[in-house]
Amino acid sequence: MKNFCAGASNRKIFVYTFGCQMNEYDSLRLVRSLLLRGYDVVSKPEEADVIFVNTCSVRAKAEQKLYSFLGRLKRFKNRNPDMVIAVGGCVAQQLKEEILNRFPFVDIVVGTSGVSKLPDLIERAGTQARPYTVGRHVDLPGQERRPALTGGFFPEEEPSFGMHWLDPSSSKWSASVVEYVTIMQGCDNFCSYCIVPYVRGRERSRQVDEIIEEIKLLTARGAREIVLLGQNVNSYGKNLSPPVRFSELIERIASETDVVRLRFTTSHPKDLTEDLMACFRDVPILCPHLHLPFQAGSDRILALMNRGYTQAEYLKKVETLRCYRPDIALTADVMVGFPTETEEDFRETIKLIKIVEFDGLFSFKYSDRPFTSASSMKPKVDEETKTRWLVELQELQKAITLRKNKAEEGMVRVVLVEGESKLGSGQLTGRTPHNRIVNFEGSKELVGKEVAVRIVEGYAHSLKGELVEVHQP
Numbered sequence: 001m002k003n004f005c006a007g008a009s010n011r012k013i014f015v016y017t018f019g020c021q022m023n024e025y026d027s028l029r030l031v032r033s034l035l036l037r038g039y040d041v042v043s044k045p046e047e048a049d050v051i052f053v054n055t056c057s058v059r060a061k062a063e064q065k066l067y068s069f070l071g072r073l074k075r076f077k078n079r080n081p082d083m084v085i086a087v088g089g090c091v092a093q094q095l096k097e098e099i100l101n102r103f104p105f106v107d108i109v110v111g112t113s114g115v116s117k118l119p120d121l122i123e124r125a126g127t128q129a130r131p132y133t134v135g136r137h138v139d140l141p142g143q144e145r146r147p148a149l150t151g152g153f154f155p156e157e158e159p160s161f162g163m164h165w166l167d168p169s170s171s172k173w174s175a176s177v178v179e180y181v182t183i184m185q186g187c188d189n190f191c192s193y194c195i196v197p198y199v200r201g202r203e204r205s206r207q208v209d210e211i212i213e214e215i216k217l218l219t220a221r222g223a224r225e226i227v228l229l230g231q232n233v234n235s236y237g238k239n240l241s242p243p244v245r246f247s248e249l250i251e252r253i254a255s256e257t258d259v260v261r262l263r264f265t266t267s268h269p270k271d272l273t274e275d276l277m278a279c280f281r282d283v284p285i286l287c288p289h290l291h292l293p294f295q296a297g298s299d300r301i302l303a304l305m306n307r308g309y310t311q312a313e314y315l316k317k318v319e320t321l322r323c324y325r326p327d328i329a330l331t332a333d334v335m336v337g338f339p340t341e342t343e344e345d346f347r348e349t350i351k352l353i354k355i356v357e358f359d360g361l362f363s364f365k366y367s368d369r370p371f372t373s374a375s376s377m378k379p380k381v382d383e384e385t386k387t388r389w390l391v392e393l394q395e396l397q398k399a400i401t402l403r404k405n406k407a408e409e410g411m412v413r414v415v416l417v418e419g420e421s422k423l424g425s426g427q428l429t430g431r432t433p434h435n436r437i438v439n440f441e442g443s444k445e446l447v448g449k450e451v452a453v454r455i456v457e458g459y460a461h462s463l464k465g466e467l468v469e470v471h472q473p
Contacts, residue, residue: 011039013122014048018056018066021265022229023089025180026115027054033119035173046076050084050122055091057195057369063091070103077105084125088114090199094370100148108149112185112200121149175221177418177448183211183249184230189268191295192306192374193338193366196231203232205240208249215257224448225261225416226253233264234271247275254283260450261416261433265291266333270308272317280325288325289359289435292317293333297349301338304377311352318356329359329434336393337366337386339377346389353396359404359434361397365390398460405436405458412468413438415453417446432463440465 013034017027030052031041045051051073055066070087077083086108087099093111100109107125110118186201187194215226228249230236237244253262262285269292279286296302299310321328334349353361365386368375413432421427421439428442430451439462440453446467453465 011037011050012042012048013039013050013052014042014045015052015054016045016069017054018069018089020056021180021227022182022185022231023054023056025182025229026089027052028180029115030118032173034122037119037123045073046079048076048083049080050086050126051076052086052088052118052122055087055089057090057094057199061367063095066091067102070099070106074103074105082126084108084122086110086118086122086125088112088118090195093199094195096150106148110150125149173221175218175223177223177416178225178227179218179223180227180229181211181214181218182206182229183233184236187231188235189232189270189308190306192304192377193335193369193372195369195372198371200231203235203239205237205244207240208237208244208252211249212252212256215253215259219258222448224259224450225263226257226259228262228264230264230266232266232268232271234267234273234276245273245275247273247279250276250279250283250286254285259285261285261287263287263289263435267292268308269294269314269317272321274320277317277321277324280321280328287433287435288327289329289331289433290321291331291333294352295333295335296338296341296345297352298341298345299348301341301345301348304340305338305374311348315352315355327434329436330356331360331362331435332356332358333362333364334393335364335366336389337381339366339374339380341366341381350393350396353393353400357400357404358397359436360401361393363390363393363397402458402460405460405463408436408455408458408463410455412452412454413463413465414450415440415465416450417442417448419447420444437462438465439463440467442467446470 013031015027015031017023035041039050042048053066053069053073055063057063073085077085084107085105087106088110090112092099092109096109096111099106108118108121110121184203184205186203187196188203190197218226234246236246236249250262250264253259262283267290272292280288280290294314295305295307297311302310318330321330334353336346336349366374366381413436415430415432415438417428417430419429421429423439426441427439428444428446429437429439431437438453438455442451449470451470452468454468455463455465457464
């Protein structure tokens with residue numbers, strides 16, 4: 001979860017984001033759109049005139065956090081009836097009516113196609129107060145209760161990839177060192193556990209020229225690294241006319257923009273093509289790091305998940321990647337406790353982790369999601385077993401990651417400085433091309449520059465370094 005914060009002005013917005021980088025990108029689009037309209041962003045919801053909550057429904061835990069957070073917002077609405085509260089994203093797409101019924105103080109609900117509509121809806125909602133008391137509508141003399149505003153629900157409305165929020169003539173915003181650019185939305189894979197196709201829709205790719213234009217504008221405003229986003233970026237361009245290969249997009253970005261570093265996420269193993277893997281060797285700005293979710297090591301479970309590959313096929317792609325780029329860092333997603341999963345199936349997952357030796361893993365317990373075929377699969381794995389498996393898996397990966405980070409000690413790495421470290425004490429933070437976090441002492445003037453840093457200590461989740469030299473003026 002992430003919230004944006006800045007100063008204060010006449011109209012103030014607080015934005016809270018649950019879930020993935022796609023949601024963070026959508027929230028940032030909204031923030032920049034409202035900055036162009038004279039809004040400012042605050043760090044506390046009680047200070048805001050507008051609160052936007054961007055939701056995720058990939059896992060049940062994110063939904064639970066949303067409901068808890070909305071419950072806490074009720075007291076702010078009670079104090080300030082003119083406050084506009086908007087909810088968007090995947091949970092809004094999935095549960096619009098439940099949100100409106102359970103939280104009647106919510107003014108706006110938009111689906112996954114609705115980010116571009118939000119600025120206008122917020123302006124409309126702010127023109128007339130909606131009175132409340134203790135979170136319930138009340139009718140006051142001379143005032144008419146207005147229903148909540150809604151919009152942006154697919155499949156009725158296609159998502160907008162428009163760039164109205166990137167007005168090149170405006171000086172109201174600057175780019176971050178690392179910026180995210182959505183290149184496609186939706187997914188056609190229908191993994192049996194995944195809700196994404198039902199809340200984000202089928203795959204839709206942006207035109208290459210529009211992506212290039214956005215990246216050029218971001219780099220002109222200070223961005224040094226670009227991360228390309230999509231539910232399955234490896235499928236980019238298949239539905240364009242004429243079709244465009246993802247590797248072609250990467251090559252054009254490298255040749256037509258001033259990007260210093262390029263990454264992409266998320267990749268599906270079955271769509272990881274030879275020409276895309278070759279980009280890690282042939283395209284200098286493409287960082288040697290790939291997030292390649294495998295989800296499970298058992299072929300039986302992978303088939304039930306409808307993943308479209310076997311353990312052997314996944315391992316072959318890892319081998320090919322390491323042939324093209326021997327030092328490539330690999331991270332992945334993995335779940336435990338999929339319906340019908342046995343101890344033997346879980347051992348195959350542990351086996352795969354030991355073979356690949358990932359640089360890091362995002363691991364979690366399986367949870368039923370609405371609309372998915374896995375939700376009706378039985379028997380379910382009990383919570384105690386899921387917890388035991390997850391602890392074992394995480395302990396194994398923790399040891400692998402720590403060993404790899406310890407191996408960095410004494411090495412000099414090029415770090416793109418992203419900002420001040422959360423550790424404080426005058427420290428900066430940045431990442432190596434392999435996506436390892438490095439904290440070191442340095443001047444704020446180094447933010448946005450690539451610097452050489454000697455690694456002096458490796459920890460479980462980061463590296464400690466000391467500045468050697470600055471690579472960029």
